Amino acid sequence: MTLYKTCRALGLAAVALSLALTAVGAHAQLNVFATVPEWGALAEELGGDKVKVYVATNALQDPHRVQARPSLLARARSAQLLLATGADLEIGWLPLLQRDAGNPRILPGTPGMFEASQYIQLLGIPTSVDRSMGDVHAAGNPHIQTDPRNFLPIAQALTERLILLDAVNGSFYQDRLRSFIFKWQANIDRWVTRAQPLRGEKIWVQHDGFLYLNDWLGLVQVGTLESSPGVDPSVAHLSAVLQRQNQLKGRMIITSAYAGDAASKWFSEKANVPLVVLPFTVGGNKESTTLETFFENTIARLLRAR
Amino acid sequence: MFNLKYAARACAALGFVAAFVLAQPSLAQTASPPATAADLAKLQDTIQAMRVLYENRINSLEQKITTLQQQNTQLARQQGAAPTTGRPATASAPVSPVAPAAPPASASANAQATTSPMPVVATAGAGSTSGGPVSGAPDLGRNPPSSLGRGIVLPKMGPITPEISLIIDGKYSAQSQNPETLSRGFIPSGGENIPRGFSLGETELALAGTVDNLFRAEARLVLAQNGQDFSVALEEAFFETIGMPGGLKVKAGKFFSNVGYLNNKHPHEWDFVDLPLAYKAFFGGQLNNTGAQVSWVAPLENMYLRFGAELGQGMTYPNGNNFNENRPRLGTIFAKLGGDIGTESSWLGGLSYVTSSTGDRPRQSMLNATDTFEFNGTTGVLIADFVYKWAPNGNSSRQSFKLQGEAFWNTQKGSASLNSPNESVSCAAPCFGNAYTNTQSGFYVQGIYQFMPNWRVGYRFDQLFGGNSNYGFSAVTLTGTPLESYNPMRNTVMVDWANSEYSMFRLQVAQDTMYGPGKTNNQVFLQYIMSLGAHGAHRF
Numbered sequence: 088m089t090l091y092k093t094c095r096a097l098g099l100a101a102v103a104l105s106l107a108l109t110a111v112g113a114h115a116q117l118n119v120f121a122t123v124p125e126w127g128a129l130a131e132e133l134g135g136d137k138v139k140v141y142v143a144t145n146a147l148q149d150p151h152r153v154q155a156r157p158s159l160l161a162r163a164r165s166a167q168l169l170l171a172t173g174a175d176l177e178i179g180w181l182p183l184l185q186r187d188a189g190n191p192r193i194l195p196g197t198p199g200m201f202e203a204s205q206y207i208q209l210l211g212i213p214t215s216v217d218r219s220m221g222d223v224h225a226a227g228n229p230h231i232q233t234d235p236r237n238f239l240p241i242a243q244a245l246t247e248r249l250i251l252l253d254a255v256n257g258s259f260y261q262d263r264l265r266s267f268i269f270k271w272q273a274n275i276d277r278w279v280t281r282a283q284p285l286r287g288e289k290i291w292v293q294h295d296g297f298l299y300l301n302d303w304l305g306l307v308q309v310g311t312l313e314s315s316p317g318v319d320p321s322v323a324h325l326s327a328v329l330q331r332q333n334q335l336k337g338r339m340i341i342t343s344a345y346a347g348d349a350a351s352k353w354f355s356e357k358a359n360v361p362l363v364v365l366p367f368t369v370g371g372n373k374e375s376t377t378l379e380t381f382f383e384n385t386i387a388r389l390l391r392a393r
Numbered sequence: 394m395f396n397l398k399y400a401a402r403a404c405a406a407l408g409f410v411a412a413f414v415l416a417q418p419s420l421a422q423t424a425s426p427p428a429t430a431a432d433l434a435k436l437q438d439t440i441q442a443m444r445v446l447y448e449n450r451i452n453s454l455e456q457k458i459t460t461l462q463q464q465n466t467q468l469a470r471q472q473g474a475a476p477t478t479g480r481p482a483t484a485s486a487p488v489s490p491v492a493p494a495a496p497p498a499s500a501s502a503n504a505q506a507t508t509s510p511m512p513v514v515a516t517a518g519a520g521s522t523s524g525g526p527v528s529g530a531p532d533l534g535r536n537p538p539s540s541l542g543r544g545i546v547l548p549k550m551g552p553i554t555p556e557i558s559l560i561i562d563g564k565y566s567a568q569s570q571n572p573e574t575l576s577r578g579f580i581p582s583g584g585e586n587i588p589r590g591f592s593l594g595e596t597e598l599a600l601a602g603t604v605d606n607l608f609r610a611e612a613r614l615v616l617a618q619n620g621q622d623f624s625v626a627l628e629e630a631f632f633e634t635i636g637m638p639g640g641l642k643v644k645a646g647k648f649f650s651n652v653g654y655l656n657n658k659h660p661h662e663w664d665f666v667d668l669p670l671a672y673k674a675f676f677g678g679q680l681n682n683t684g685a686q687v688s689w690v691a692p693l694e695n696m697y698l699r700f701g702a703e704l705g706q707g708m709t710y711p712n713g714n715n716f717n718e719n720r721p722r723l724g725t726i727f728a729k730l731g732g733d734i735g736t737e738s739s740w741l742g743g744l745s746y747v748t749s750s751t752g753d754r755p756r757q758s759m760l761n762a763t764d765t766f767e768f769n770g771t772t773g774v775l776i777a778d779f780v781y782k783w784a785p786n787g788n789s790s791r792q793s794f795k796l797q798g799e800a801f802w803n804t805q806k807g808s809a810s811l812n813s814p815n816e817s818v819s820c821a822a823p824c825f826g827n828a829y830t831n832t833q834s835g836f837y838v839q840g841i842y843q844f845m846p847n848w849r850v851g852y853r854f855d856q857l858f859g860g861n862s863n864y865g866f867s868a869v870t871l872t873g874t875p876l877e878s879y880n881p882m883r884n885t886v887m888v889d890w891a892n893s894e895y896s897m898f899r900l901q902v903a904q905d906t907m908y909g910p911g912k913t914n915n916q917v918f919l920q921y922i923m924s925l926g927a928h929g930a931h932r933f
Contacts, residue, residue, distance in 0.1 A: 144787070145736055145786065145787060147786035147787070147788055148786060148787045148788045149788050149789075149790040151790075152788070152789055152790050154739075154782070154789070154931075154933055155932065155933055156731075156733060156739040156782075156933055157696065157697035157730075157731025157732055157733065157739055157740070157741050157933060158695060158696070158697065158731075158732055158733040158739065160690070160697045160731075160933075161693050161694065161695060161696055161697040161698075161731075161732075162694070162695075164640060164690050164691075164692055164693070164697075165692055165694065183931075183932065185635075186609065186633075186635055187642075187690075187932075188640075188690060189637070189639070189640030189641065189642060189689070189690035190640070191635075191636040191637065191638055194635060194636060196606075207453075208453055208454075208457055218893075218895060236449055236452075236453065239445070239446055239449045240446065240449070240450060243446055261439070264442065265438050265439060265442040268442040268445050268446060269438075269441070269442065269445070272445045272449075317893070318893070319846055319847075345786075345788060347790075347791050347846075
């Protein structure tokens with residue numbers, strides 16, 4: 088008997104509490120939950136004031152190591168559209184969010200679940216995968232945001248999805264897509280021209296996250312500092328890398344804003360090559376506040392290091 | 394190749410026309426007003442935008458075709474030509490005709506698994522083996538870049554096979570007191586102890602997967618060491634709903650209760666080698682029952698609020714053995730509230746209540762080899778828990794901190810009986826005590842600090858209060874038995890090193906007074922935990 092009464096009381100209290108805490112009044116905006124800053128920025132470009140975007144992680148967080156924090160569960164509960172990269176980038180926490188947030192709209196396979204990597208050609212697909220190789224992504228390299236050309240097919244697919252979920256604002260989204268496409272293509276042409284001196288430039292990277300950037304700008308990656316993905320290089324390994332530098336003659340060492348740069352700094356000093364810290368995504372440094380400035384800043388930093 | 398490019402262009406052109414037509418819903422209408430200049434301009438813009446998109450697609454496809462062509466010629470050259478300079482001739486070239494002893498059906502799978510140990514990565518445009526392991530080890534001329542992108546079938550199981558994982562755990566321990574001795578102050582709850590010397594912890598085999606669009610299921614088999622024998626037990630086997638609207642979830646089967654914080658965490662997720670004293674005293678380990686759970690997540694913006702209730706059959710401590718009875722005898726309710734503070738910190742707090750009754754099946758415990766203690770009545774446990782986590786910029790790869798604690802209040806109402814064949818015991822067998830109410834409590838607090846990537850250090854403090862009701866007997870009756878009133882405490886320090894998220898080693902040192910005054914117990918533990926297979930995400 089006591090259990091029933093306690094349950095009832097607790098249940099009433101729960102309803103009262105959540106009614107009190109929930110914002111009053113329905114939003115006309117589409118609730119978008121983006122796992123990483125680049126898709127949040129893209130959603131804002133394409134959705135304007137018709138979407139309300141929440142970004143789960145920031146550019147200074149290692150995207151491979153994110154925990155399903157309470158606020159993420161709360162935000163996922165009310166999300167209508169979930170934007171993720173896919174290709175196993177968010178596999179450490181997103182499935183838990185989809186299961187435990189109590190929101191059937193964002194489950195895999197629903198219209199509310201959008202995986203950006205499905206709409207482009209993934210690079211770096213390994214032929215065999217084994218745990219001894221470290222943190223290898225079996226579906227391909229998931230860091231697709233470093234090539235601006237990828238944003239075009241993704242923007243098209245995202246607009247189609249926005250129209251599917253919010254048909255009333257269909258023509259608004261189509262207009263936004265059109266202006267985004269023109270602006271973006273013009274940007275890409277401009278950046279390619281500006282980055283022309285970088286073609287064929289030999290570079291070292293700390294972590295193998297720049298596959299798409301290399302592909303776009305024609306950079307030649309001579310190797311990585313990490314002995315296997317996701318594992319910090321040991322001093323012995325770095326010395327061996329330094330020896331190989333004598334033959335390979337890379338011109339700069341590149342790392343991301345979120346990664347610790349101890350290994351890159353050491354290598355930069357010993358090999359006497361400039362260290363370039365790239366933002367890696369929107370918000371990676373104070374200049375990269377939008378998608379456009381993110382790529383501008385990336386190219387500016389690379390050119391400065393030549 | 395020539396045809397392929399043209400085919401690609403033709404397809405793209407058709408696709409572009411189709412998309413253009415489909416993107417203009419106004420074209421589908423039959424009786425529409427004549428197009429204005431603005432409409433025409435818009436149409437032209439749309440065409441131009443579509444052209445930009447498809448130009449890009451064609452360019453990337455052409456680039457991909459060029460890369461594949463280059464790789465093809467490179468592969469043909471390497472397979473046909475003599476070994477090039479600098480590369481010792483190894484067995485890396487003949488990839489397919491492998492292991493004549495292997496059964497022919499699995500030969501191709503074996504070939505991929507055994508002769509291609511290093512990642513061979515397909516890159517487009519750059520041409521060099523970017524990202525290949527630049528290791529200090531001599532370059533053994535491993536497989537030439539022979540990948541052809543998406544054409545290769547990876548030797549993995551399809552998505553309909555459940556996720557399988559195996560976790561192995563082993564220990565070495567040195568302890569100054571015999572861990573099989575019953576601790577003082579609390580009813581013996583039958584929890585597991587870590588034996589001295591080398592021993593195996595729980596070997597856990599877990600299978601989980603989606604059943605269909607509505608349900609998900611999970612099962613956990615535990616192979617544990619019991620003295621000198623090993624036993625297999627089903628620790629969890631349940632299903633849960635995944636698609637219910639309104640934040641509801643239903644779960645049924647055998648599972649760890651969601652009360653408290655640590656109760657539903659599996660041993661490989663613990664921060665220490667063993668459970669806090671409070672769990673051993675009040676739950677005999679972790680509360681685990683066969684039954685059902687309903688829970689609900691409130692639609693809040695910023696904070697996570699979850700309520701739940703469970704019903705369990707009640708076959709383990711603190712229940713008696715309520716097997717084969719119509720009425721379940723364990724009920725729980727719990728609430729969890731959590732939120733973030735900025736981007737760096739998160740917290741989660743909870744309040745839970747467990748109620749159980751023995752019904753017609755009193756709880757029996759052995760006080761020693763001959764004497765039994767039986768309890769008949771109800772037990773109510775109130776648990777308050779909290780956890781606080783911090784990481785610089787929210788990035789826990791190099792540095793992080795976690796503070797966590799729980800407090801238990803345990804109230805027993807009922808009566809007990811002692812049964813001892815030993816005639817010198819001051820109570821004739823069986824001897825019934827008076828009805829009593831005993832309030833016991835306990836808490837633990839632990840802090841874990843990750844000071845370097847892969848390294849963590851932690852400290853934990855446990856304190857229990859045994860209460861003083863003497864279980865309805867006179868104080869004299871219980872002197873010298875494990876039920877004698879007592880307040881044990883423990884200090885624990887640990888340091889662990891994890892090479893990756895799949896392997897970990899831990900050194901733990903503890904000192905406790907569990908066995909009574911004058912019997913200080915010093916313990917040292919060395920533990921390893923290794924995991925194979927799919928490794929799902931851990932809860933916050």
